Amino acid sequence: MSLLEIRDVTRRFGAFEAVKEVSFGVEGGEFFTLLGPSGCGKTTLLRMIAGFDLPNAGRILLDGRDLADTPAELRPIHTVFQSFALFPHLTVAENVAFPLRMARVPDDELKRRLGEALDMVHLADLADHYPHELSGGQKQRVALARGLINRPRLLLLDEPLGALDLKLREEMQLELIKLQREVGITFIFVTHSQPEALALSHRIAVMRDGRVEQLDEPSRIYGFPVNRFVADFIGNCNLLEAEVRAADEGGLRLAVAGLGEVRAPPDGVSKQGDKGLLALRPEQVGVAGEADPAWGNRFPGTVEDFLYIGDVTTYQVRLDNGFRLQALLPNAAAGRARFFDPGDRVTVGWSGAAGHYVRET
């Protein structure tokens, strides 16, 4: 049995359905992420789990017990808000100790646990400061310590890193992973940043328009997107309309209009006549002056543009049939921004084991 179970949960605002029959389970100790574009219902779902809002239909169970009749203050679930929501009239120590006070923890135990919690997030020196005297990262850590101090069954984090600048964001990501591993508390993390989701999570639920489109481990979400939306939303992706011409253990033979036959890895379910998409990550696509014999698929084209990013360069290649493909090449040799110039005639290609056939379009 999952720690948290969401069963066919629907939430309507008037005629508008913000969350539509969502179902999934979250396991104990998991770092679970809700990922999706703005307005897809992440916060709405989180508020129902926390108890600030109730579903119009469906059930939410914690340890198998329906939470419908449990008000937010009695749920062993805490939230870290995007704005941190620290109490401005309380010191860091008073903020962090707040949940213990509410639980009427005796003073000596409170002191001990407060000390531990402040140490955990390296805030012992700032115990007597007020929130307005803290930096963004420090506020974030206070909010985390406050959310974790009385060991909830579940910690909900609604874009907790959204208010931080990029550098701090990356630092806090590492701290979050470490913290979650140390305390072993289940995290449900909300973000609309896909790199963040990929970096932090054990599993990701990709949401769109109130539905979960795909729920899987980060590498599978990235490697095997189930539809165009997921493929497009997670990282960059070349998407080619394709029809299955033949399927066997060796792989799929796809007909891509304008390119002819393209080979793709087997997926075990698709059969002849299926229509879908071929998803190719830019790093799976190679560019060469000469056709590389290792490539199962290769096509001539012209370099149109390139984007130098530092460690890698992205090339945009226009195939002779008019398709545009993105290819990502590492820049292992220092001081070199590109191998090809716009206008160069090249061959692009990829191995028959690369790419992924997406059944839904």
Place this chain on the structure above:
Amino acid sequence: MSGKPDPRHTRPRGARLTKWVVTAPPTLFLLAFFLAPALIVLVASFQYPGEFGGLAPITNPGDGREHGLTLENYAFFFSDFLFAEIFVKSFTVAALSTLACLVLAYPVAWLIARSPRHHRDLLVLLVILPFASNFLIRVYAWMIILGPQQAVAQAVNGVLALFGLAPVNLLFSPFAVLVGMVYVHLPFMILPLYTNLEKHDPVLLDAAQDLGANAWRRFWRVTWPLSLPGVFSGSALVFIPVLGMFAVPDILGGTRDMLIGNLIKDQFLGVRDWPFGAALSILLTLAVLVLAGLAAWAARPRGAT
């Protein structure tokens, strides 16, 4: 003049000028309308009364009249316990009125702050609407409402009769004074409270609830402490005017209920002992300042709000 002005020098000078322009009007205002009158009253409190009201001269007019400065006015205050009693009674009335205003105003202010944004202005307008009619008329209206033949008095006495108690007169009692004071000053409590409560971030209440606080504790742990600045300014806006108010006790309190406001007014308009009236005013001001100092100390800023 040579060259361009160095921006490093002009900027601060400009800033200093701005500072003067901004601070001068309030400073002048305070000098003209607060400090000067206060000084006049202070000096008057050490003078002798004039023969027919007013003040005796400070310098010798040479005709044998009383003149110069004296401590007599203050001595008179401390010579009779009655005056101290009136002070204590007035401060009690002021404290009770403030408390009653706070208890009545807080829910009102809270409800206005919670109501949909487009309703708030209308509700605030309703709060200050009574100011549109004359203050005395509104107080006289209470004379009618609290009168012995009216529903309120009938109801109260009806209940008292059930318990076998003698009927009471609501009008011309300390109770009527309190009602009048609270009624007149209620908007001065509601408005600062509303201004404060309206600024509260609702996510703080979500956070408190999330961390285990029920409605009662959310109020006392979050809303109340964050509203203290509003509570203090509202209380000051009620407490101090109530202390000086003489019209309400005059109208609703009958003749027996004298507060400092009435006492001071009588010195100027009735007994025509201006210097003693001035001394009473100064003592009242001092007492209020001491109280305000204590309140400011108790409410000294800690976290930002």
